[in-house]
Amino acid sequence: MRAALKMLAGVYALAVYGFIFLPVAVLILYSFQATLFPIPPFTGPSLRWYEAVLGDRRLMAGLVNSVSVAVLSSAVAVVLGFLAAYGFARFRLPAQTALRALITAPLMVSYLVIGMGLLILFNATGVPKSLVSAGIAHAVINLPLSFAIIYSQIGDHHLYAERAARDLGARQWQVLVLVTAPMLWPALFASFFLAMTFSWDEFVMAFLLTRFETTLPVEIWNLLRSGLNPKTNAVGSLVFGVSIMAVLIIELVLVRTLRR
């Protein structure tokens, strides 16, 4: 009975793994297609579509734009989130529960709605569509995330080290930069990385808030308009490969330091 249940569970789990992997496997396989359409039969392997992607100026520009937007907006989100978390953890503020709720509120709202609001505000104030607008939107959604992660990690035990530093003559900014931030670095690193991945993959706000220069997801979207195309498979597979490598690096770095 128990063995039968285990068998059943195993078969079920394999089926779910199959479901999860099916589209990705198809995506990658047909990125090596030699002919014009990513549909059976498989005619590859060929690298022509990877060459096409690497030679596509718009896609490469989108890649660079995406990385810049992700790095800068995540940096803004983490710095603001860190300062706010420090303020709430070390001081007593009037209406602090409400203020904390305000900072985390964007987590509850659809990206589409936040993007629409910003588009309307920027339209009304004459701010043109640009990568900066998209970066601002990304920082809006990533600030609550960074704040929540860092706030949950600031403990009172860090207080003694901060006091000790002050007693030894450190100025307040030195305490923050040289004592508090290094003690919290796993939280800072985790929130920065998480913010990067959200920004890197975000579509709808970038779509609404940029015009000529835009991010990679929007460029991929433009590519989709031409229908099924192995080039889209190739760029998708490349993004997948890069993300997996990033995850592995993070995993190694974080696991190493946590074990120490």
Add this chain to the structure above:
Amino acid sequence: MASRADWRPWAYVGPALLWTAAFFVLPFLAMGWVSLTAYGTGEGPTLANYGHFFANDSYRQAMVNSLEVTLAVTVISVLLAYPFAWFLAEIVPERWQRLGLMLAILPFWTSYVVRSYSWLLVLGERGVLNNAMTGLGVLAEPVQLANTRLAIITGFVHFFVMLLTLTIFANLKQLSPSYRRAAADLGASGLQIFVYVILPLTLPGIMVGAFLTFVLAIGDYITPQILGGGSELLMPQLIMLQVGRRGDFPMASALSLLLMAVVTIAYFACARWLKIERA
């Protein structure tokens, strides 16, 4: 302790508060105001945009479609993910669990736009699935799978099974084994332990995951746009249509706020399970 007149804490929390006020609260107020103005003339305040939504069948239908699809996605994803997470947490040996979980969320790292597109490759008329089915003689000729509601739901479920597996797995791992032992000592069978002990204890985790699924799915434009192929409109598509075709920001704002209202109602419906725990 800092006194009331102390400005120091504001130097820390101020930037984040200002940022949120300028780029989150202010846009909301702007959107609220714009939703009360008339398209073209800008006159207002008027409730005409909201009136138009409730009077217009095709607009209301978009909301109904959104609710139906999102609820179906939420329920199916939970039902698929729970046994899977249970398998990972209970059957898989401890040392392989991390790997099993990482594999289960691997496609998470593909681009969001590309993930929907890759389902087109599977479900398309000459796609992998139709090709295999006709090849095996199960189907005489290809059936339409892409550009249907089924395709939209499949694409969504694929993403949210991964998300829910993560949250439910974490929940199952947090349970102390002593609950199970206590129930077993008191004579409960395996099934009884699951139904009366494990399931109620993991309900909060399920609800958090289900709420997250609901919020993310109902606001998503990409999946229905790519996989639905215009067979029916969902709310996010209707909103984007207002902006794209006519630049009708008043209507787009009103529809966005109506979508927000639905999410808020869902939040209050689940609120008793959604208490965010503090360390």
